[in-house]
Amino acid sequence: MIQQGEKPPFLPLALATPRIRRIDRSDGSFILHSEESLGDYPGHMALVLQAQAQARPDTVFLAQRLPDGGWRRVTYAQAWSAARSIAQALLDRGLGQTAPLMILSGNSIDHALLMLGGFVAGVPVAPISVAYSLMSGDFAKVHHIFNLVRPKLIFAEQGGLFGKALGSLNLHGVEVVTSDGTGGTALKDLLATAPTAAVDARLAQIGPDWVAKYLFTSGSTGLPKGVINTHRMMSSNQQAIAQIWPFLQEKPPVLLDWLPWNHTFGGNHNFNMVLRQGGTLHIDDGKPAPGLVEKTVANLREVSPSLYFNVPAGYAMLLPHLEQDEDLCRRFFAELRLIFYAGAALPPDLWTRLEALSIRTLGKRVTMTSSWGSTETAPMATAAHFPIERAGVIGVPVPGVQLKLTPSGGKLEVRVKGPNVTPGYLGEPDKTKQAFDEEGFYKIGDAARLADPDNPDRGVVFDGRIAEDFKLTTGTWVHVGGVRVAAIAACSPLLQDAVVTGPDKPYVGLLAWPSAAAKDLAPDELRRQIAAKLRLHNAAQGGSSLKVQRVVLLSEPPSIDANEITDKGYINQRAVLERRHADVNRLYAETPDADVITVTDR
Structure with missing residues (x-):
């Protein structure tokens, strides 16, 4: 029986018990790592798609809202078939590790199929922020990225919409592909390409250290840096997620997600998690902005996610709808087992309001959690795979990852090493060298402290950016x-x-x-x-x-x-x-x- 003032229990959720070892050093720094070893993981992400197409061919992998209000759906078998055709088309055009594919469009099924085709063909994919093409006045970032990536093919879903950005580039020798053929080759031409033995041969060649993506940071100053993302980084990160969140194996996850795929959290963490676990990703055409959050609300009336990911601003805009619409709230919580906030700490009032809705709707609390990492760590370096009562705790190092906390200006600077860490930045060897210390730890620039100095299992608390203080x-x-x-x-x-x-x-x-x-x-x-x-x-x-x-x-x-x-x-x-x-x-x-x-x- 719950006593007065006592909070209801959490909904049952299978999470791995943290077992963290601390190793102190003479210079005042210390190492944290999980005592659970990282398990074996697939050599590249195309193998994951192939395995899911064989294991669950008719399961819906991707769903996207259509202009008429219905949904376009693609199964794992259909995604695998389309990826193989696109891979053959890319190989026929001479794309490869040194001839990448650049994507200007936002999240969509066509975007996903191009990305998966790149995985199968061993072609690096560079998804670029839509804002750089549609909200920019000078296209300076698009030019910078184009010159770094040197793509052989560019996909822009709507040729007319991206016409100005494309027209500002020197596209000599670069093919443009669009969904409808406006301003370039039609995507249907790539999809009509019959796969040959060359696709299977390339699939067998791809290794874990082949480049899968170039993801561009927003950067604190200056122009974006191109972070090299290998298949090892992404695949090992998904193995760590599978180990800390065993509940994912109980039932394939269902997501409704808007987080952009040109960013590591939407494109690596969420997209790859659904792929690895054989779940379904509904692409949310809404986002936390006036006039767009209503689209998210409309989608939530039809989709009950099992995990929900958002940023604090997104929860701030969604909460009034949930609080004022009981039917929407019931639909939102119907299958929900984990609420995840990315990035900045969730303000206490948003935490309290989400918790109150969970209790009112279910009689219990849905676990709320977060993790920590960056584009350079693919992205998860730590995760709170244990119940927490407030925002701020960013968890413990996941299996395979080492954290080094070293004294810096009255704080502890945290650094990362593991198979999920980038080998460096595209075309910028000096910045690559500066990003790592003498032991090979990536210097992420954040500070952290232990929630309980006597018990590292209680997690690490984010303590700000070193450079901002x-x-x-x-x-x-x-x-x-x-x-x-x-x-x-x-x-x-x-x-x-x-x-x-x-x-x-x-x-x-x-x-x-x-x-x-x-x-x-x-x-x-x-x-x-x-x-x-x-x-x-x-x-x-x-x-x-x-x-x-x-x-x-x-x-x-x-x-x-x-x-x-x-x-x-x-x-x-x-x-x-x-x-x-x-x-x-x-x-x-x-x-x-x-x-x-x-x-x-x-």
């Missing part, structure tokens, strides 16, 4: 990650996101974007409520490095061209501060403008 003029260090999350949580639900200001300044400030919930308030009332919430927040803090004294609310959304935001909606702190220096100056003016929120003690 700064000192105030008082000499006090400001740990940006913690301040940002705490301030957004304190202002909930009025702020969508924020960056922390204050390097070489006397106090901490925020440049912040109001949330959808703030739109119903008059500007003066919005500023008054934010000031009141931050006043309470500051009163509970112990020092100046944790208190926010001024805020400027931004009306202009983050710029893709200026690298202020990634496809997943993550804010680039450094790029925002550089581009918005005039707003930073307003924060620290001796006499601030009337619209600058000043948080005074009372």
Whole structure:
């Protein structure tokens, strides 16, 4: 019986028990690794598709909403057949490890078939952010990536839509393929190609260290870096996921997912997990943006996911729909066994609201969890494969991965080694060399600490980005990650996101974007409520490095061209501060403008 004030239990979920070993070193650093060895894994991802086509030929692998409201569905057998035909067409055109395939389009079944065809043909696939082609003014990032990848074929699902970006490129010797044939070769021509023995021969040649993808980082500054993703990286990462989440073997996963495939989480973690486990991926044509989240809601009325992945901004936009529509909420939780938040920590109010909906609908709590990694780690390096009561814990190293935590500026910098780690960056040997330490650990640039110094099984807590932290003029260090999350949580639900200001300044400030919930308030009332919430927040803090004294609310959304935001909606702190220096100056003016929120003690 549940006592008053006690939370209901979690829904049963088969998770591997963490068994983490800590090895201390004389220099103050220490190594963490799982005592569970990484099992054997397929040599490349095309073998996984082949195995699923044989084991479950009629299971729907991919589903996509059609303009008429129905769904286009592709089974594993159909995906394997299409991938073989596309592979033959790619081989006929001379594509290979040094002649890649570049994809400009977003998530779609056609995109997936091209990617799978690249896997079967041993052709590196480079999926590129749609925003670089459709939201950019100068196409500088598309040009940069094109010159690095040097593709022999480019797929753009809608030739007319991507016409300007394609027209800006020197396409001499590069074939363009589109779904309908507009502006290039029709995809149906590739699909009509009859596979020959050459496809089987290539399939037998592909090794685990062959390049499967080039994924491009958003980068803190400058132009994107091309991260080499090998088949070993992706396949070993999926083996680790299978070992820490044994519940995936009980019933193939069902996903409704919008996370972009040009990003490692959508394209490697989620897509490959569904493929490896023989599940079904419904491609969500919605996303967390005004006018698009409604598409996600419509899809959730028809699809009950068994795992749900989103970013904090996505949950913030979805929650009001779930809270106000009981039928939608029942459909959402009907098969749900795991709620996953990617990237930034889930603010406490969103965590509490999701948990409350789970309890109201099911009488129990659905496990909420997260992991940690990067494009360079394919992506999972740690995972919280145990129940957690709050956001912030990023889990423990997964099987096969070693973490090295080494002292750095009052924090512990965390570094990664394992079969899931990239061999380097495309065409940038100097950056590759700089990315690894003398022991071969990848320097991811994040800080972490143990949740319980005496028990590494309790997990690691994310402790911010090393490069983002700064000192105030008082000499006090400001740990940006913690301040940002705490301030957004304190202002909930009025702020969508924020960056922390204050390097070489006397106090901490925020440049912040109001949330959808703030739109119903008059500007003066919005500023008054934010000031009141931050006043309470500051009163509970112990020092100046944790208190926010001024805020400027931004009306202009983050710029893709200026690298202020990634496809997943993550804010680039450094790029925002550089581009918005005039707003930073307003924060620290001796006499601030009337619209600058000043948080005074009372």
